Amino acid sequence: MVPQTTVAAMKSTIPESGVPIAKPADSGPERSEPSLHGEILSRLRDYVVEGNIPDGGRVPERQLCEMFGISRTPLREALKVLAAEGLIDLLPNRGARVRQLGKRDLEELFDVMGGLESLAGRLACETITDEEIAEIERLHYEMYGHYLHRNMHNYFQANQRIHERIVAASRNETLRTIYANLAGRIRRVRYSANFARERQRWTEAMREHEGILDALRRRAGSELADILFQHLRNKRTAAVEHLGGMPEGAIAEATEG
Amino acid sequence: MVPQTTVAAMKSTIPESGVPIAKPADSGPERSEPSLHGEILSRLRDYVVEGNIPDGGRVPERQLCEMFGISRTPLREALKVLAAEGLIDLLPNRGARVRQLGKRDLEELFDVMGGLESLAGRLACETITDEEIAEIERLHYEMYGHYLHRNMHNYFQANQRIHERIVAASRNETLRTIYANLAGRIRRVRYSANFARERQRWTEAMREHEGILDALRRRAGSELADILFQHLRNKRTAAVEHLGGMPEGAIAEATEG
DNA sequence: AAACCAAAAAATGAATGCAAAATGGTCGTG
DNA sequence: CACGACCATTTTGCATTCATTTTTTGGTTT
Incomplete structure (x- = not known):
């Protein structure tokens, strides 16, 4: 598994078992890639993959911020990554939607x-x-x-x-x-x-x-x-x-x- | 190209035209990812891939901001994506480095x-x-x-x-x-x-x-x-x-x- | 002279604020 | 009654600001 979350400080430390994309491929023993940003990323990815949002539905930025108890900045960063992973689509000025699979x-x-x-x-x-x-x-x-x-x-x-x-x-x-x-x-x-x-x-x-x-x-x-x-x-x-x-x-x- | 090298002091109100960017993970009917964010992403990706930064070298956030004429927010978003693509490594609180290939x-x-x-x-x-x-x-x-x-x-x-x-x-x-x-x-x-x-x-x-x-x-x-x-x-x-x-x-x- | 500690300086991570664009609803007109 | 323009509300994008963390630098100690 790719651990990119090991924060044990302030937030709720959730052992994400989600789908990692490309963090690593490093060959070294320096596992454990903390960063509380990765925390959000993992949680959001799980949230989407688990199907909490209907297919093609909007991804409510503001709502998720409250849900995770963070501001929009880190969430938007996570959205960009999820878009790069192909899980969601990012429309110009129209927000994010979970990708439709035809x-x-x-x-x-x-x-x-x-x-x-x-x-x-x-x-x-x-x-x-x-x-x-x-x-x-x-x-x-x-x-x-x-x-x-x-x-x-x-x-x-x-x-x-x-x-x-x-x-x-x-x-x-x-x-x-x-x-x-x-x-x-x-x-x-x-x-x-x-x-x-x-x-x-x-x-x-x-x-x-x-x-x-x-x-x-x-x-x-x-x-x-x-x-x-x-x-x-x-x-x-x-x-x-x-x-x-x-x-x-x-x-x-x-x-x- | 959309000239958006605007001075930081001024507002950059540029009517970006839809320039389809080679964005990763894009299949399906509605391709084309305009947005000036994608613009930055593409440019930054090219900048890294072309080898303007030495192997394993730091990616100077602030410097690139001036270079592209934008603030840190959109640039950091692009960095996150590049990290997801595996081009750079994002160390916890120590900045970004171009990935070392062993x-x-x-x-x-x-x-x-x-x-x-x-x-x-x-x-x-x-x-x-x-x-x-x-x-x-x-x-x-x-x-x-x-x-x-x-x-x-x-x-x-x-x-x-x-x-x-x-x-x-x-x-x-x-x-x-x-x-x-x-x-x-x-x-x-x-x-x-x-x-x-x-x-x-x-x-x-x-x-x-x-x-x-x-x-x-x-x-x-x-x-x-x-x-x-x-x-x-x-x-x-x-x-x-x-x-x-x-x-x-x-x-x-x-x-x- | 080398190592160690402390404080300043720089940089990172996240939050907030503000302008532009989009969405939704209402009103006016054909 | 239907269609379109106009305005208010919401949302998005980016810049700016704030709080930590890291790194550097200077001074001290051994």
Whole structure:
């Protein structure tokens, strides 16, 4: 994880577990990047990612200031960063809105995530240990159990963790950071839209995961890369089909506030 | 350009016209991020990327304010964004410094770029037109000419453009944006360090490029993905070897201005 | 002479204030 | 009754101001 919040002084020290973007990728041991600005950033990012604001809705500057008990300056800085991360859109003089993900955006995001996971798998095959594979195997069978019990929620969590483990096994912090960023962008969709449709390809997904595990065991890098990309491509199809009827970028004008 | 070098004493009431700026993470229907804030962001980013500040050197807030003719507030916002992009480091109460790229950082960056180009190639094979391939072929032979004439500079430019074309052919704006971001991060190194060593593998690189072109012609997606990743992996080796002797993250403590 | 401590000076981080632009509502007119 | 102009309120963007923190500098001590 990327700790960019360790202030233990005045404000409420919240151990953010959110989505870090690019703080670091530093190779040194100087972890812990305090700054109380990062605190706000993390909290605001979580607030947005968790879906407290409707899709495409306005991000009330003033309101959030009171909510966090700060002035507008640090909040606006955080907004700029969130815009750079792609979570919100910053319109000229019209304030901030949470980014609308249209069909095309989702396709692109899933493809890039596919590419990153593909890369992660390839890199992982170079240096992954038997213990790490064993851990992933454990998660895999756990996930299989949830599949058999038709426990969608737990299945999904195990699934996510497997993919995170693969990314972690790539031993590339830069990759991990970018991956986390993209994951944050589609998290809203993942938990709402993706669910329903994904169920219909449970069996197919499980089979793909077996292939992933198999390739990983054999350290077959480029083969694993292919499988992972295709796996995400299938996920993409499922996710996009879910909001198939809707036009480009108009999921909901949504009542704000 | 919008001349906004206004004296601090005066009000700067400039009717900024909509100048679309190369803003990160922008995909979807409503692109174009005008605002004079984006203007500052772009200019500052260029200023850093172009290498006007020594590696690891301080980013003088006050000085830049005068330079751009603005107050600290918008500049600090831009700094936050640049930090999020990974171009600079923001130390708690100690100001901003241009990020030091150590050996490990370079390895990670090249690998991720490899993953992204690999993805781009894979995607490109799905939809690339004959015309686009022809254009890349043209660049390829142009590059070959420079290779024969031992014209390093032109060779390198053509090379860059080929890779850019492939990324463009992926028709994925999200990918293109992330790729551009990473490219910006290593640009300093690319033009200084990379040169010398890269020369020694010219022949090898040319051969790899032929393979790329061949796979692209046949629209062999996963094959192209493999080749591109390996190609970047070799570049990585060359680049890293160049600053091989140096310890982790200490390329130069650099005398700052 | 080197190290250490203290106070001044500079810089950073955040808050407030103010002008311009946008939003919303009302009134007037066709 | 519908449409458009006008004005008040709200919001955004930037500059300025204030409070800490860091860094430097000068003097002192060992």
